[in-house]
Amino acid sequence: MRIHPFRAWRPAAELAAEVAAPPYDVLNSEEARALAAGHPHSFLHVGKAEIDLPRELDVHDDRVYAQAVANLRRFRQEGVLVQEPQPVFYLYRLVRAGHAQTGLVATCHAEDYERDIIRKHEKTLRVKEDDRMRHIAGLNSQTGPVFLAYRPQAALDALATQVQAGAPLFDFTSPDGVRNTLWRITGVQTWEAAFAQVPLAYIADGHHRAAAAVRVAQERRAANAAHTGGEEYNFFLTVLFPADQLRILPYNRCVKDLNGLTQAEFLDRVRQAGFTVRAGGAPAPDAPRNVSLYLGGAWWALSWPLDAQADAQSCLDVSVLQDRLLGPILGIDDPRKSPRIEFVGGIRGTGELVQHVDGGRAAVAFSMYPTTMDQLLAIADAGQIMPPKSTWFEPKLKDGLFMHDLA
Numbered sequence: 001m002r003i004h005p006f007r008a009w010r011p012a013a014e015l016a017a018e019v020a021a022p023p024y025d026v027l028n029s030e031e032a033r034a035l036a037a038g039h040p041h042s043f044l045h046v047g048k049a050e051i052d053l054p055r056e057l058d059v060h061d062d063r064v065y066a067q068a069v070a071n072l073r074r075f076r077q078e079g080v081l082v083q084e085p086q087p088v089f090y091l092y093r094l095v096r097a098g099h100a101q102t103g104l105v106a107t108c109h110a111e112d113y114e115r116d117i118i119r120k121h122e123k124t125l126r127v128k129e130d131d132r133m134r135h136i137a138g139l140n141s142q143t144g145p146v147f148l149a150y151r152p153q154a155a156l157d158a159l160a161t162q163v164q165a166g167a168p169l170f171d172f173t174s175p176d177g178v179r180n181t182l183w184r185i186t187g188v189q190t191w192e193a194a195f196a197q198v199p200l201a202y203i204a205d206g207h208h209r210a211a212a213a214v215r216v217a218q219e220r221r222a223a224n225a226a227h228t229g230g231e232e233y234n235f236f237l238t239v240l241f242p243a244d245q246l247r248i249l250p251y252n253r254c255v256k257d258l259n260g261l262t263q264a265e266f267l268d269r270v271r272q273a274g275f276t277v278r279a280g281g282a283p284a285p286d287a288p289r290n291v292s293l294y295l296g297g298a299w300w301a302l303s304w305p306l307d308a309q310a311d312a313q314s315c316l317d318v319s320v321l322q323d324r325l326l327g328p329i330l331g332i333d334d335p336r337k338s339p340r341i342e343f344v345g346g347i348r349g350t351g352e353l354v355q356h357v358d359g360g361r362a363a364v365a366f367s368m369y370p371t372t373m374d375q376l377l378a379i380a381d382a383g384q385i386m387p388p389k390s391t392w393f394e395p396k397l398k399d400g401l402f403m404h405d406l407a
Contacts (some may be wrong), residue, residue, distance in 0.1 A: 001108040001117065001150070004089035004235045005188040008402045009141070010169075012040075012082050017172035019043050019080060020180060020398040023144055025208070026345075029059060030250045041080050042244040043400025045071040046143055060131060061146065065138045068302040072139055081403075089185040090402060091163045092239055096178045101245040104161050105145065105182075107235035107390065107404055108201070110217035113210060117200055118148065119380040122207045122388070125336070132212030140406050142213055144236040144399040146206035149373065150198050152242040159194060177396045182402075202380050205393045211238060216406070233406040239397055243373045249346030250256040250284075250370040251318070251389040252353055254362035259331045263296050266329065266364070273324045275302045283350035291321055292350070292367035294357050313384040315368055322387050330364075336388045341370060343389040 011019040018039060024047035027035065031126040032048040045052060049068035050059045057063060075081045090105035112118045136142055163183050171181040177244035185191065203210055220233040258266045270293075271277050281292045281301025293300040304320060313319055332341050342362065344352050353365035371391050379386055 001195040001201055001240075002109045002112055003089070003104070003192055003195045003240070004109065006088050006107050006232070006235065006237075006404050007087050008090070008105075008404065009076065009081045009083050009399065010182075010402045012079060013079055013170045015041055016170040016180075016182075017174065019075075019400045020022065020174055021047060021170070021400050022116070022176070023399050024048055024397055026396060028056075038087055039097060040074070041397075046139075048073070060134075064387040065134050068135060069138050072143070075157075078366050084184075086186070087188065089188055089191055090169075091160060091183040091185060092397070092401070093164070093181045094178055094379065094395045094397070096176075096310075099247055099395075101241050101247070101395075102164070103148075103239040103241035104156075104160075104185075104195075104235075105239050105402055106191075106195075107232075108146075108148070108238045108240075109229075110214045110234050110236060111229070112201075113214050113236075116383075117362050118210070119200060119202045120207060120210075121203070121376055121380045121384070121386045121390075123336075123385055124207050124211045126209045129215065130211045131162070132208055133215055136212055136216050136406070137219075142209075142406070143403045144206070144209055145237045145239045145397055146210045146213070146303070146403070147204045147393060147397055148201045148238045148240045149204045149243040149246055149377075150201045150240055151377070152244045153194070155197070157242065159191060174398065176395070178398075180398060180401065195240075200381075201238075202377055204241070204246060204391070205396075206374070208321050213237075220236050220406070224249055231407070232404070235404065237402070243377065246373055247394060248370045248373065248376075249392040249394050250368040251392045252344045252346060252350070252368055253321070253326070253366040253389075254342045254344060254353060254356045255326070255330050255332065255364050256342075256361070257363045257364075259329065261329075263381070266295070267300070267391050269329045270302065270325060273329060275304050275325070283353075284367050288317060288369050289320075291317065294350075294353050294365040294367070295363075312375065312378040313386065316371060316375060316379075316386065316390065318371065318387045318390045321366060340368070345392040347392065347394050 018041040023045035032053045036042040036044040050064045093102040169182045173179045278301040281299045291302040356362040
């Protein structure tokens with residue numbers, strides 16, 4: 001791994017809690033408007049700049065990106081954001097409900113993404129890449145980090161422990177109950193040398209941010225006759241975590257209708273597809289190869305035997321559900337595009353699934369057992385792709401706590 005220190009822009013310490021915001025892609029526009037109301041320093045004014053414009057405006061309108069540029073410029077001019085005088089790394093710790101994860105804030109090289117040293121497990125959508133490209137290029141800055149994982153290294157764990165013994169830049173608890181602590185690291189050479197011993201990193205979350213940042217780098221590389229590979233546009237903003245500290249929550253599914261089947265016919269088809277179906281299941285499955293199904297006001301337990309011949313991708317619970325049930329029985333052939341399926345992050349709990357079905361927004365809901373980090377790493381190493389919405393990482397990295405200018 002090649003990591004690179006950078007002259008970060010970050011909140012003034014006393015304003016960090018006011019600036020920090022959820023990632024742009026976990027809120028819709030109305031949720032962002034409500035969260036930012038009365039909070040002029042919230043980074044949602046940059047990441048979701050449509051909240052400062054008329055509601056009828058398309059979120060991809062040129063005026064939205066221009067508003068983000070204006071808001072970022074204002075934050076910098078007013079001293080809400082300040083720039084480090086020299087290139088630095090940071091150590092970023094998040095703690096939620098007793099679970100802690102601590103990662104290094106650094107920039108990584110676009111070529112490492114292109115060469116698969118930084119590995120992926122998701123397909124990206126061009127329209128979402130284009131949106132982030134316009135945001136990054138317009139701001140000339142990456143304002144939200146890509147969430148990377150690496151296999152644990154004792155030397156890096158020791159370095160992180162040393163840094164955490166010092167005083168942090170800021171330490172606050174955000175409204176979602178996450179404690180966010182940031183330490184500045186100025187002795188960068190030790191960290192660079194230690195990461196040079198890390199052979200691979202894996203995108204845990206932020207595939208569209210990463211793809212967009214690399215496309216911006218490619219465009220600027222092509223336009224620069226004096227390109228050397230060391231320009232800031234070659235690097236993109238990341239936080240690198242040891243994989244053993246990360247927690248994946250399930251990504252649950254709701255389907256709007258039963259594809260013309262009655263409830264009894266649907267359950268019969270599920271049995272015929274090789275699932276064991278048992279009434280009175282728990283709302284959340286407690287082991288792999290189990291799915292809890294909510295239908296007709298009741299929970300059902302689905303299970304299936306291990307397929308010893310299946311590869312890493314095919315044996316995922318989300319793959320089995322898609323390949324044997326959602327596709328052939330419910331007609332959800334492409335879950336990335338079908339308007340009949342909705343994905344619900346595990347942080348919302350199984351009660352959200354009950355509300356969808358009982359409220360008529362869905363006919364059936366599926367509560368999943370979470371994908372494991374070992375499965376994610378194995379699939380990425382095999383060059384395979386997970387089904388969409390296979391993982392929900394929690395806690396989420398905040399936007400606005402550090403940003404990387406491209407020049």
